[in-house]
Amino acid sequence: MKLHLSQPVSNHINSTIRITGSKSESNRILLLKALYPNVSIENTSNSDDAQVMEKGLKISNGVVDIHHAGTAMRFLTAYFATQEGKEVVLTGSQRMTERPIGVLVEALRSLGAEITYVNNEGFPPLKITGKKITQSKVSLPADISSQYISALLLNASSLENGLELELVGKITSVPYIKMTLALLSQLQIENTFEGNTIKVYPKKDVKANTLVVESDWSSASYFYSSIALADLGSQIILSSYKENSLQGDSVLSEIYKSFGVETIFNENKVVLKKISTPKLNKLVWDLANAPDIAQTIAVTCFGLGMGCYLTGLHTLKIKETDRLEALNTELTKLGAAISVTDKTLTIAPTMAINKDIAIDTYNDHRMAMAFAPLAFKTSLIINDAEVVSKSYPDFWTDMKTIGIGVV
Numbered sequence: 001m002k003l004h005l006s007q008p009v010s011n012h013i014n015s016t017i018r019i020t021g022s023k024s025e026s027n028r029i030l031l032l033k034a035l036y037p038n039v040s041i042e043n044t045s046n047s048d049d050a051q052v053m054e055k056g057l058k059i060s061n062g063v064v065d066i067h068h069a070g071t072a073m074r075f076l077t078a079y080f081a082t083q084e085g086k087e088v089v090l091t092g093s094q095r096m097t098e099r100p101i102g103v104l105v106e107a108l109r110s111l112g113a114e115i116t117y118v119n120n121e122g123f124p125p126l127k128i129t130g131k132k133i134t135q136s137k138v139s140l141p142a143d144i145s146s147q148y149i150s151a152l153l154l155n156a157s158s159l160e161n162g163l164e165l166e167l168v169g170k171i172t173s174v175p176y177i178k179m180t181l182a183l184l185s186q187l188q189i190e191n192t193f194e195g196n197t198i199k200v201y202p203k204k205d206v207k208a209n210t211l212v213v214e215s216d217w218s219s220a221s222y223f224y225s226s227i228a229l230a231d232l233g234s235q236i237i238l239s240s241y242k243e244n245s246l247q248g249d250s251v252l253s254e255i256y257k258s259f260g261v262e263t264i265f266n267e268n269k270v271v272l273k274k275i276s277t278p279k280l281n282k283l284v285w286d287l288a289n290a291p292d293i294a295q296t297i298a299v300t301c302f303g304l305g306m307g308c309y310l311t312g313l314h315t316l317k318i319k320e321t322d323r324l325e326a327l328n329t330e331l332t333k334l335g336a337a338i339s340v341t342d343k344t345l346t347i348a349p350t351m352a353i354n355k356d357i358a359i360d361t362y363n364d365h366r367m368a369m370a371f372a373p374l375a376f377k378t379s380l381i382i383n384d385a386e387v388v389s390k391s392y393p394d395f396w397t398d399m400k401t402i403g404i405g406v407v
């Protein structure tokens, strides 16, 4: 599906949007609910990724296909490997078979798990035969993806002796690990994170508990970008959000101050307001803690004619696509002076934006969503626009609500 986006009749936004639950929190709680049936969940993400996770958890034998969902792939690998009596082949989309999983498989094997590679060493699909795991100590590299660590932690309390992880190297995407531990704590599952060591203690059952998922901050980023690119005085109210979020992407409220966007927390809502023109002509930010908002921020800077130097982007090459290359190609088409390395992205300030450019999305929901707010500056086309359903199925409806022409 190709969508033509046109500039709003007025660049002044005044809208209210309700976003569903964080896909990261949802996929963690869905797994915990499978381990502890008296856990319930509210405001679950309506994303494809949460749906494949929920479906996958119900299967005990045969093929489990998680499509493009990285968290489902990693979390379910550890789940099936530690569930005695289950035997599955865990697979996904073509891209998923190119996203590395060797670090997690090695860690699980060293704990006694039985996992074999169906095709290529180090990559899905995986054949997993669930085993009772009694070993409890493992060390693993922490600089490639935090999802391997969260996968082990989420299943740790169901193991006879719990788990002690020693993290080797510079730990990446740390807020996602802390989110995992915070959710365990909400279920009174004891855990500690000191230096490079994380311990999770065994727990047979938990008290009945309803975990309410905060709405998705990565999805909120597209509204931050829209407000930054819209007229002064524009406002969007988003729900349901809180100031003390478990999601690292809530750093958006800090970052977007540089673009003249103010964030006010009001009960369970967040009010975004464009209160001034950008204060800087170049944004410098390390995104190692919030990799999923890199595309949004790069496009906002370009749309405002600002430069940027974004670092900490080493995980972007193994996500839904190589996001650094994809940004380089698509922003160049729009007229940006951009350069990338394998962990940084630089854009030079420029005011010209090429009109009616067709943006390729590379099976990556965030490529489609990050470029959409540019419609506040110019008309553009988004190719394969249906990719947004991976995390945000209502995205195009919500873009229409804030005034963008979408046909």
Ligand SMILES: O=C(O)C1=C[C@@H](OP(=O)(O)O)[C@@H](O)[C@H](O)C1
Binding pocket: 023, 024, 025, 071, 144, 145, 146, 147, 150, 172, 173, 176, 291, 292, 315
């Ligand atoms: O644990 C999670 O829910 C996630 C962790 C991050 O991955 P990495 O740790 O691979 O950077 C992030 O990019 C992804 O969208 C969701």
Ligand SMILES: C=C(OP(=O)(O)O)C(=O)O
Binding pocket: 068, 069, 070, 071, 072, 292, 319, 320, 366, 391
């Ligand atoms: C990287 C992402 O997801 P995952 O790794 O779970 O596929 C994302 O949603 O931006």
